[in-house]
Amino acid sequence: MHHAWLLAGPKGVGKGSFARAAALRVLADAAGPRIDLPGLEVPPDHRIARLIEAGSHPDFRLVQREAHETGANKGELRRGIVIDQIRKLQALFQSAPALSDWRVAIIDCMDDLEPQAQQSLLKLLEEPPAKCLLLLVSHVPGRLLPTIRSRCRRLDFATLDEASLDTILRERQPDLTEAARAKLVALAAGSADRALAFAELDLAPLADEALAILGRGDPDNSRRARLASALALKAARPRYTAFLDIVPPLIAAEARRSDGARRARALAAYDQARETAAIAPRLSLDPAATVFGLGTLLASVAEG
Structure with a gap:
């Protein structure tokens, strides 16, 4: 089996869930005895499953954005995955495995890696130890270093x-x-994540407002101003983050329904909205200004 797999596809379609299931099955089979179940199934009471669930399996790492431990942003997630986290991952693969002869790590997701962290990971991909498995989740694999992509087998996930x-x-x-x-x-x-976020965060009113701008424009700025005001406060941060995720697909759907000049405007707006949604959390852009800007992109499709 290849040592590094790039799990690529839209956000919220099961890439992370697949990675966790694959990691568990590999480590459970390696620890023995092999599991007599189809696919990636592992009994929930399996000792390896319990260790991973508790975060105490010595041969497994899940790398994600971590929270600030001190300072004004204490408790908030960092903008990205930093180089120190990848160095700790290197330490895992440089040490002898404890429970079997396999070590497995998941990075969820690769799009969050800071530039230095990507360079550090590249060294691990170039000289992989024996019997190690890296499962690398990416929503936008085209933004990764070409040298990283070239050292991975790619598995694409559809909506x-x-x-x-x-x-x-x-x-x-x-x-x-x-x-x-x-x-x-x-x-x-x-996207399952998007559907659940709509339900759990009451995003339907926000989507309705965005669709209204997309369909009829916003000549007096009132709709985009309401959106910006609703999502500006710190308490609204989960809804703001989810809103960033839902705007590009709304514009993409409009592009598929349209033709001619309107379709061209939708495609241009989609590219800009996707870029804004990707960089806004990492650069800590002002939520109100970001939402207003996304509203302007929505309006540009309708108003031409």
Whole structure:
């Protein structure tokens, strides 16, 4: 098996879940005895499953953005994955495995790696130890260093179909009505994360406002001003983060429905909205200004 896999595809379609399931199955089989179940299934009471769930498996690491431990931003997530986290990962692969002859790490997600962290990871990819597995999640693999991409096998994940999204919503949000589920599925653009965020964070009113701007414009700036005001406060940060995630797919859907000049405007707005949504959290851009700017991109599609 290749030592590094790039799990690529839209956000919220199961890449991270697949990585966790694959890591668990590899480590459980390696520790023995091999599991007599199909696919990546592992009994939830398996000792390796319990160790990973507790965060105490010595041969496994999950690398994600970490919270600031001190200062004014204490408790908030850092802008990205820093080089020290990758150095700790290197230390894992340089040491002898404890419970089997395999070591596994997940980076979720690669798009969060700071430039120095990417360079540090490259060294590990170039000289991998024996029996190590790196599962690298990326929503936008084109932004990664070409040298990183070239050293990985790529596994692409597609968006989820409507039936799968409806099943997930039934399981995770059983109180939703059939009509509410149908609306969420239509807005989710194939992403389970997006559908659940709509339900859990009450994002439907924000999406309706964005769709109104996209369809009819915003000549007096009132709609985008309301959006900016609603998402500007610190308490609204989860909804703001989710809003960043939902605007590009809304514009993409409009591009698919349109033709001619409107389609060209939608495609141009989509590229800019996707870039804004990607960099805003990492650069700590002002939420109100960012939301207003996204509203302007939405309006540009309608107003031309």
